[in-house]
Amino acid sequence: MSAISYELLQQDETSNARLGRVTTPHGSFDTPAFMPVGTQGTIKGLLPQSVADTGAQIVLGNTYHLLLRPGSELIAKMGGLQDWTGWRGPMLTDSGGFQVFSLGNLNKIDDDGVKFKSHLDGAEFHLTPERSMLVQEQLGADIIMAFDDCPPAAVEKLNPRNVADSPVRSDSARTQTAEPAVMTPAEYAKRVEIANERTLRWLDRCVKAHRASGRWDEQGLFGIVQGGTDLDQRTFCAEQVTQHDLPGFAIGGVAVGEGSDEIRSVVEHTAPLLPSDKPRYLMGVGYERDIVAAVRAGVDMFDCVLPTRNGRNASAFTSTGLIRLKNAKFAEDPRPIEEGCDCVTCTGFSRSYIRHLFQANEMLGGILVSLHNLRHFQRLLLDIRGAIRDNAWSSLAERWPVAFPAGA
Amino acid sequence: MSAISYELLQQDETSNARLGRVTTPHGSFDTPAFMPVGTQGTIKGLLPQSVADTGAQIVLGNTYHLLLRPGSELIAKMGGLQDWTGWRGPMLTDSGGFQVFSLGNLNKIDDDGVKFKSHLDGAEFHLTPERSMLVQEQLGADIIMAFDDCPPAAVEKLNPRNVADSPVRSDSARTQTAEPAVMTPAEYAKRVEIANERTLRWLDRCVKAHRASGRWDEQGLFGIVQGGTDLDQRTFCAEQVTQHDLPGFAIGGVAVGEGSDEIRSVVEHTAPLLPSDKPRYLMGVGYERDIVAAVRAGVDMFDCVLPTRNGRNASAFTSTGLIRLKNAKFAEDPRPIEEGCDCVTCTGFSRSYIRHLFQANEMLGGILVSLHNLRHFQRLLLDIRGAIRDNAWSSLAERWPVAFPAGA
Ligand SMILES: [Zn+2]
Ligand SMILES: [Zn+2]
Secondary structure (H helix, E strand, O other): OOOOEEEEEEEOOOOOOEEEEEEEOOEEEEEOEEEOEEOOOOOOOOOHHHHHHOOOOOEEEOHHHHHHOOOHHHHHHOOOHHHHHOOOOOEEEOOOHHHHHHOOEEEEEOOOOEEEEOOOOOOEEEEOHHHHHHHHHHHOOOEEEOOOOOOOOOEOOOOOOOOOOOOOOHHHHHOOOOOOOEOOHHHHHHHHHHHHHHHHHHHHHHHHHHHHOOOOOOOEEEEEEOOOOOHHHHHHHHHHHOOOOOOEEEEOOOOOOOOHHHHHHHHHHHHHHOOOOOOEEEOOOOOHHHHHHHHHHOOOEEEOOHHHHHHHOOEEOOOOOOEEOOOHHHOOOOOOOOOOOOOOOOOOOOHHHHHHHHHOOOHHHHHHHHHHHHHHHHHHHHHHHHHHHHOOHHHHHHHOHHHOOOOO | OOOOEEEEEEEOOOOOOEEEEEEEOOEEEEEOEEEOEEOOOOOOOOOHHHHHHOOOOOEEEOHHHHHHOOOHHHHHHOOOHHHHHOOOOOEEEOOOHHHHHHOOEEEEEOOOOEEEEOOOOOOEEEEOHHHHHHHHHHHOOOEEEOOOOOOOOOEOOOOOOOOOOOOOOHHHHHOOOOOOOEOOHHHHHHHHHHHHHHHHHHHHHHHHHHHHOOOOOOOEEEEEEOOOOOHHHHHHHHHHHOOOOOOEEEEOOOOOOOOHHHHHHHHHHHHHHOOOOOOEEEOOOOOHHHHHHHHHHOOOEEEOOHHHHHHHOOEEOOOOOOEEOOOHHHOOOOOOOOOOOOOOOOOOOOHHHHHHHHHOOOHHHHHHHHHHHHHHHHHHHHHHHHHHHHOOHHHHHHHOHHHOOOOO
């Protein structure tokens, strides 16, 4: 029996959107779901209880960062990531692969795996499918991800979305890797094809290793569909990945530098190729409009660092777009970040006070905006689930203009 | 009628310690009480609710910092410091004087007041007794402090206790002032005498200004006894200050660089000189043993930045002394900071996890240790109140060895 089960509660009448519930060894979460990201074993500046109070039912941990520091053996010894960090609900860890590609100093990628140096201290690591499984087994999250080869977008743009929630810049790190910053269409097609085939071979090894670990019933392994923006490659990869009887499937390799339209095209093509009786996870997405479009394509799970990273930079999400709280115009603004928001920040603190905190370099500023931003995404998902339940998409669009840009 | 009233609930049988309650326009607090310090309109990194959850019933705000940024007019316009910062309970502000002396670039001290430059941007300010009253009236705390002249200790040592909870170093700032770093005994006596007389003249002006403000019934003004380590000067100053019918009195000018024995000698001499039907406040103290000694001398109120400042530096208070959580020996220590502590940190997180947070420069580390440290002092005060109630000093000494050092 798998560690993870999915219950489809309701299918939307006007789209592929669906209401569901995922059950894990650490409890259940409602889908579509948004997962806050805890890069180094903490969602920056926030107590686990505060994160839960925003409505988050599942959080994501980054394998790459924890592997480097303090090491997964230590965390295993301390009872696993959930016990150690005080997050008692469901948790998902990524495979570490994506961040090796974006943050590590890559020495060598081959069919065996990836050799890289830590961005912290230059220590050498070797990550393979088997080692990623072992590390994620030591971390002990309910959902673990297959180790995949994730190529950059054809034209790489600096994209803040899918990198871990840490100050390391992806652009500078990327230039030290074997990946060229800009590829010709032919180079890109070739790279995607290689990545896809490697991803499939690595998935076989992940499945085998995880089955052999004896933890199949405790941790659910999700397969990942790659294929870049090439829809034929997406089809091929989805067909192959779903040959494995896994408790969930993810769409990877989006939000690596392409635009909203490309994300949408890939997601609308790929989500329906995944089994409808399993949760579908769109990795590293994203902005409100991308989430709504993906939900309507049939996606159930999302993660993104933007709420906390933007929060620390004084950028607050609202239903009509970002506002920058360092702006002088907020100095005497007695209003909350967003009228009607029920978060701890908006019910107790003014824009004026929050601006002061940033002016005075007080960490409470970033904490308050992070809490609001996390609640913003949870409220959006709550309303999305309501829209599916009640077929109320037009009122969703009225309440969340930012998620329904003109012409989209 | 005064804004502040004091109810003496019980007198200890073996010392001058007493159990009481102070009532303010924003509610009551039990005494002896410990006040956390919120230097820039926030107790660093903590939501007001989290501070209240540590057991704090009253907090302190620093006038000097708020005067510089964002300015007291702005805070008045936003409804006062309590509304603006979200702390709904009792609050006390200092006069700004002490920090002008320790942090500002002093240009001139004379009988009119103090001219200084902001340590932030060099902007010039002029603080007088009348202006300190006005600024504290704009901040709107329940208890406001008289503007006094607070000389340094005879031999200045670097003392972290009474400076605001900010990264500005008091030692470097002090060298830019008119005060010599080391005084001869004769120089010191002269300086204390001048300060004492000035403090008394300034108190007359504070009382007059605050009475004229029309806020006498909303904000209680406390007088401050100076006099350095000269007990005759303390006697003289206490006699003069208590001529004013004020709702409370403070012992100032301790914890400015002298040792525990000197603090104790001054406090044991001075506290009994203050009216027993008013709360007595020992400013800027301090360590556990100093608090216990002062309580037994008859002191009711304390404030100190150590819990939060040490917390951010990974130093945790325990009943047997400080532990430094960055130490490698805690890497795999599954225990809480202190067994038996009921704080949010000790009931949910291990030393191992907290050490990792500091290693990874995660702000949650400082937050967790600050929360524990604040609870540590609240638990100490709770036990002190229990010891007075039940005449249980010997069991207090058993539970808090750090507060009863051998030979003290
Ligand atoms: Zn909010
Ligand atoms: Zn504790």
